[in-house]
């Protein structure tokens with residue numbers, strides 16, 4: 001087990017920076033997810049952690065010791081990547097045993113470790129098969145088995161389940177999280193799937209265009225995104241954004257839009273003091289922080305018309321057309337509205353957000 005520090009790390013490919021001044025602290029035994037869209041620098045970061053890629057600037061420390069110049073084999077890490085590269089001509093047993101044989105471990109210990117890992121991963125009945133006789137999920141378990149038998153101090157998993165089907169992915173999420181908890185080994189897990197990061201990690205590093213956007217627990221990232229980019233990336237269905245005018249009306253600070261005028265709470269007004277009370281603001285609200293009805297409620301409702309409804313098993317999503325925008329609302333499957341009908345939305349103001357139009361920075 002190890003604590004990992006990534007201190008002011010940069011990665012340049014030629015003149016182009018792929019990772020910009022990255023800082024991440026993983027405590028010993030924690031599950032850290034690096035989350036971001038394609039090309040944001042996740043794998044570059046992993047390859048620097050693994051020692052497969054030169055660090056252009058900054059330091060990586062394992063347990064306080066600088067590892068920048070350590071060869072991959074001296075870092076005591078185990079990697080599982082999306083392309084898990086099993087040896088096709090070797091049995092499952094031999095695939096898992098391979099890293100231990102390379103280390104010259106004795107046969108009895110190898111057998112003990114391989115069968116132990118196979119039992120943990122529930123592939124002990126497959127040890128004699130070859131990779132082509134396995135399903136995608138089983139192959140992935142073999143790759144994970146090969147990583148865990150080494151008993152490394154750090155796991156580096158880079159999109160290990162990205163290509164599996166949705167049901168198997170959901171299953172493997174739970175399996176990997178349970179495995180990490182059982183072994184207690186520090187895990188750095190890369191994904192572009194926000195649901196994977198939210199459901200598995202203790203701490204999430206959200207990256208975009210080579211830069212760390214936010215570092216926090218899944219709850220912090222979801223409930224208090226630091227900017228509009230993180231707010232829009234995390235959460236499914238995605239947050240709705242509406243550009244509003246911010247002004248004073250009858251002594252209250254309001255967000256005004258062609259379809260509504262809604263006062264902010266006093267705590268929110270205080271947060272907005274720093275920006276002054278005039279100008280435009282980007283309001284953000286998640287689909288489940290909006291309530292929809294066909295009857296007009298009291299004040300402060302948003303008026304629109306139903307564009308389309310989508311049944312999602314236990315919930316219903318309703319797309320509502322406003323004058324110049326469309327918003328998505330999550331409601332119950334009992335909702336009776338049909339496309340074209342007028343409807344009214346109310347906002348849970350404890351759960352809405354406001355972002356700077358210019359910088360995207362969150363005011364609340």
Ligand SMILES: Nc1ncnc2c1ncn2[C@@H]1O[C@H](COP(=O)(O)OP(=O)(O)OP(=O)(O)O)[C@@H](O)[C@H]1O
Pocket residue numbers: 013018036037038039040041042043044045192
């Ligand atoms: N060997 C390389 N040479 C030049 N540019 C590279 C190299 N590897 C990656 N890049 C560039 O660096 C940026 C970050 O790539 P990286 O592989 O780290 O992204 P990623 O977040 O892992 O993306 P994905 O989700 O698609 O795997 C990209 O713009 C990519 O094109």
Ligand SMILES: [Mg+2]
Pocket residue numbers: 042043044158
């Ligand atoms: Mg990648």
